[in-house]
Amino acid sequence: MKKLLILGGGTAGWMAANMMNHYLGRNKEDIANSKAWEITVVESPQIGIIGVGEGSTPQLKKFFDLLDITESQWMPACSATFKNGISFIDWSEHTQTNRYFHPFPSPFDRQTAAAFLYHCQMRSRGMDVPVNPDDFFLSAHLAKFKLSPKPLPGKPQVPLNYAYHFDSAKLGAFLCQHAVSNGVRHISSTMESVLQHPDSGIQAIQLASGEQLNADLFIDATGFNSLLLQGVLQEPFETFASNLFNNSAVAIPSNRQDIIAAETKATALSAGWAWQIPLTNRTGNGYVYSDQYLSPEQAEKELRDHIGADMSKDSGAEQKPAKHLKMKVGQVQRHWHKNVVAVGLSQGFIEPLEATALHLVQETVLKLASSLLDPMYTSEPDRIKLAFNESIRKRFNGVRDYIVCHYKMNTRTGSQYWIDNRENNNISTQLADVIDTWRAKKDIASVLEKHTMTQYYPVISWYCLLAGYGSFASASSANKLPSSNMRQLTQYLMRSTTHFASHNASLGLI
Ligand SMILES: Cc1cc2nc3c(=O)[nH]c(=O)nc-3n(C[C@H](O)[C@H](O)[C@H](O)COP(=O)(O)OP(=O)(O)OC[C@H]3O[C@@H](n4cnc5c(N)ncnc54)[C@H](O)[C@@H]3O)c2cc1C
Incomplete structure (x- = not known):
């Protein structure tokens, strides 16, 4: 054997x-x-x-399904919660809300996603139409109202894509x-x-x-x-240091939230971003930053201030020691x-x-x-290894490009870190092609396909990112689209949220 x-x-x-x-x-x-x-x-x-x-992506569900492990077996044992997506907060300064939600698109979103893409096209032609993904995706609504992605018994069992915190x-x-x-x-x-x-x-x-x-x-x-x-x-x-500047992190837990959020929060700070990950036993907080711009002491202080400002009452973080980490990216x-x-x-x-x-x-x-x-592995192991290495390398590069795009598109002005990220031209030729195409107001889908980038993030995720940052030329308010369609869409999404359990209830916490 x-x-x-x-x-x-x-x-x-x-x-x-x-x-x-x-x-x-x-x-x-x-x-x-x-x-x-x-x-x-x-x-x-x-x-x-x-x-x-x-935090995970929706792929983790497939891992547990493969092993025949149910959510009721592993989630309580790991203090796990549901994750509908990620809220990006304060990454751009000029958008109306300074935040957008990156959903995990599901078949349920087919119609609303089509409306979102249409609005993006209209907006790139100067029409004054909503383009924030929050307005178009069910998972954004579920996160907003702290609902789980699991339909209530007796309601249509619409399978949604979701991930976990643990x-x-x-x-x-x-x-x-x-x-x-x-x-x-x-x-x-x-x-x-x-x-x-x-x-x-x-x-x-x-x-x-x-x-x-x-x-x-x-x-x-x-x-x-x-x-x-x-x-x-x-x-x-x-190293990816020339593409991705962050090389350090500091983590500080705080108390469990009373009503547990069903999303990760990623808030931009002076030299990086802070995560907030809600679990059933505590809340995980951390600041991912570049030590070229901030010392560990400064980062810890900024994170503590951020946790204090974000939580309405005693966060419990004051008494908790910080864990400082270096990251090899x-x-x-x-x-x-x-x-x-x-x-x-x-x-x-x-x-x-x-x-x-x-x-x-x-x-x-x-x-x-x-x-x-693979039956060929015995006779041609080197060829199989080569294909393996090629495939994994491309996957890493594909994920890297999507992450780099967040930094490249930021519009923050308050610190050199964000300016340097925006002006950094050490990006892959594929990503440069996507950004140039977007800025030229052309269709990015074909460019993403051409570079096989949709294997790692679907077209809709790229649109959410680029539109979420509000990176459009300014619109003319004279070119407003009739708002009735948008009202209908919102009503449809709001009605749909009534089919889903509260997050706390789905975690057995009520
Ligand atoms: C700031 C930060 C945030 C992150 N956030 C996320 C996230 O949200 N989602 C996500 O998917 N991932 C995230 N990650 C990555 C995640 O932490 C790791 O991918 C994950 O924990 C797996 O780590 P690992 O098992 O590779 O290594 P480790 O957890 O470091 O485990 C190493 C193991 O090797 C063993 N070992 C080492 N040396 C020896 C030895 N000589 N003999 C025997 N055993 C040895 C240790 O005992 C240990 O068991 C994050 C990472 C960082 C730094």
Whole structure:
């Protein structure tokens, strides 16, 4: 039986263990035993997990569905809440509301999304029409009224796209338990050294406990340290620092909200942005910033002031210590080299504005499992690895471009950080093409398709971003469209919200 060793028991390590066990594990009845893999996770009791990263994309639902784990099983265990999308607050100064909502579009939105796109076209021709995504998407309305994306019993069961917030330490523990109960071996010990093959791949790892573990394939899930891929195999790391300036973060929890929001808030501050992630046991807050513009002490003070101003009563944050972090933003050149595949922070990281890190873990592990199951893998492993690396690199670049676009389009004037971001021309040629096309008032959909960028974010998300920032030429109020259609659309969305449960009720909190 082949052996897979996963080094690291953070969220990435345990997600990988569960998914690999699902596709290749020895308990899988439909896989002949000789083809199954024995899976071991080694996690250091001394070196902790990073302990931040508590928002997801809708992809996480597919992860739990794959493993047959229901929301009622995992959500209460992980203090999890529902996420309808992300509110971007204060990223542009000249829009009417200074905020917009990035929804997770669903089939339900087909009609209203078409109206939104039509309005964007009209607005780019100078018509004075609403173009804020908040007015067009059901999930924006659900978030506004603190409703869950789950329809009430007896109401039409319209499936909406939604994501989650969760306590990352609890999620790791939950996934560990699930993997172990399905046959994954768990060893608590620190890796001290590595034995290499003559071909310089990895043969075995030596643990502090004295045990030596050999394996056919190693997954490096050791976080930013990337002990195996970047450490032992010396795989180069390509930084995204010239595209994305943020390299630091500070996190401070506060009390649980009485009525729990069903959205992440991303508020622009002087040299970055602050997240607010509501859980059932506390609220996660953090400030992602660039240390070229702000010291950790200044960032902590600004975050504390922001939390204080945002919460109407005692936030509980005053007594909580701050956790300061450094972020290594970029990706490795090859995510799979020799017999090591990096997963999670060890393969790379794009700052958490759209909460994409676990999404990238999931995509990486999915692609790895399908590569190993590919009948061509035995005869042409190098070709399969090449295709794997190409696909994961493109995915990282695709996500990066969408995040960079937020910074490029900002219209804040109060600090050099925002001006420098706006004036930064270190962006990919693909992103430059999208922005130029938008500014030329042409159709960005075909450009996004041409560059295969819709594989990572759909056209509608790009429109929400660009329109949400209000980046249109000024409109003439003489060119107003009749408002009756807009009234009808709002009434339709408001009626639809009555089909959904309050967020607190759907979390069993009332
Ligand atoms: C500020 C910030 C905000 C973030 N927000 C989000 C978000 O909203 N959404 C999202 O999806 N992601 C987010 N992330 C990313 C997210 O935190 C990580 O992707 C996720 O936690 C997975 O981390 P990991 O498992 O790769 O690494 P870690 O959590 O660092 O785990 C590393 C593991 O390796 C083990 N290890 C290390 N060295 C050894 C050794 N020598 N021997 C044995 N074991 C060892 C450790 O014990 C640990 O178990 C955020 C990250 C940051 C920095």
